[in-house]
Amino acid sequence: MQITHGHSPGAQPAMPSIEHLLWHPVCDARQVQEDPLAVVLMDxxxxxxxxQNGTACGLYDQCPHRGARLSLGRICQGQLQCAYHGWMFEGQGHCTQVPALPHFKPGPSQHAKAVAVQERMGLVWVCLDAMHAEQAIWPTFAAEWNASMRKINAGPYDVATSAPRIVENFLDMSHFSFVHDGWLGQAGHSEIPDIELTQSDTGFKITNAQVWQPNTSALSTEGGMVAYTYEVNHPYSAVLTKVPDAQSGVPPGYEESIVLLIQPQTADACRVWF
Incomplete structure (x- = not known):
């Protein structure tokens, strides 16, 4: 009997899912410090x-030796040491030491599986498919590079629903007068005029969306119409830009941009930042 491993002759490797080819936020960058930090992304x-250089690193939380959780270990000279048998792993997942066999040179079967890690917008981001991370999709929005806008990070907020449902809610203006009555909407102003939708290779954009709000912004003195623009170029992220009517008392040229960033932890649990 001949036993083979891997793909059959001529078979093509399975393509990674689109979710594995996205950059996902997983925690505040300040949380990643001297001790291992356990996080969950898509189960x-x-x-x-x-x-040792202060660079954030990430692995799947399972030692290749006996399956122990690596997050229960400790950091020694910038490397992660498993708490079970002391195996050492550097940032790319390569095993560098097996204490029980001091002269043993670890090979690929002793390596842990790494994920791609980057820091951006004060958050740590992960791409599960480290081999294709350079092609992975980032949420992009113009306000990130607008030096004239004041940046405020809000969150995280734990939400007991799926990531697509959160994006759907973020884009839904028709619930304002019911769920956010007296703030983003008001009874008697529930009608939503027609919008304009344009699609591109990277997503879609909603423009000419108008809604009446009793408080058009934190600076407004009265209610008025607000022009909404939505941009979606990442399955689990969206950007809203609000421009209140000048008659509501806001300064000339005033606008707000709100970015939705989601960490899908499980099928029905997410962590959200704005």
Whole structure:
């Protein structure tokens, strides 16, 4: 009997899912410090830490030796040491030491599986498919590079629903007068005029969306119409830009941009930042 491993002759490797080819936020960058940090992304347990250069690193939270959770280990000279048998792993998942066999040179079967990690917008981001991380999709929005806008990070907020449902809610203006009565909407102003939708290779954009709000912004002195623009170029992110009517008392040229960023932890649990 001949036993083979891997793909059959001529078979093509399975393509990674689109979710594995996205950059996802997983925690505030300040949380990744001297101890291993356990996080969950799309039902995958991960562990994060910083190496000796202060660079954030990430692995699947399972030792290749006996399956122990690597997040229960400790950091030694920038490397992650498993708490079970002391195996050492550097930031790319390569095993560098097996204490029980000091002269053993670990090979690929002793390596842990790494994820791609980057820091951006004060958050740590993960791409589960480290091999294709350079092609992975980032949420993009013009306000990120607008030096004239004041940046405020809000969150995280734990939400007991799926990531697509959160995006759907973020784009839904018709619930304002019912769920957010007296703030984003008001009874008697529930009608939503027609909008304009344009599609592109990277997503879609909603313009000419108008809604009446009793408080058009934190600076408004009275209610008025607000022009909404939505941009979606990432399955689990969206950008809203609000421009209140000048008659509501806001300064000339005033606008707000709100960015929705989602960490899909499980099928019905997410963590959200704005």
């Amino acid at each position: 995958q347990a991960l562990v994060l830490w910083r190496d």
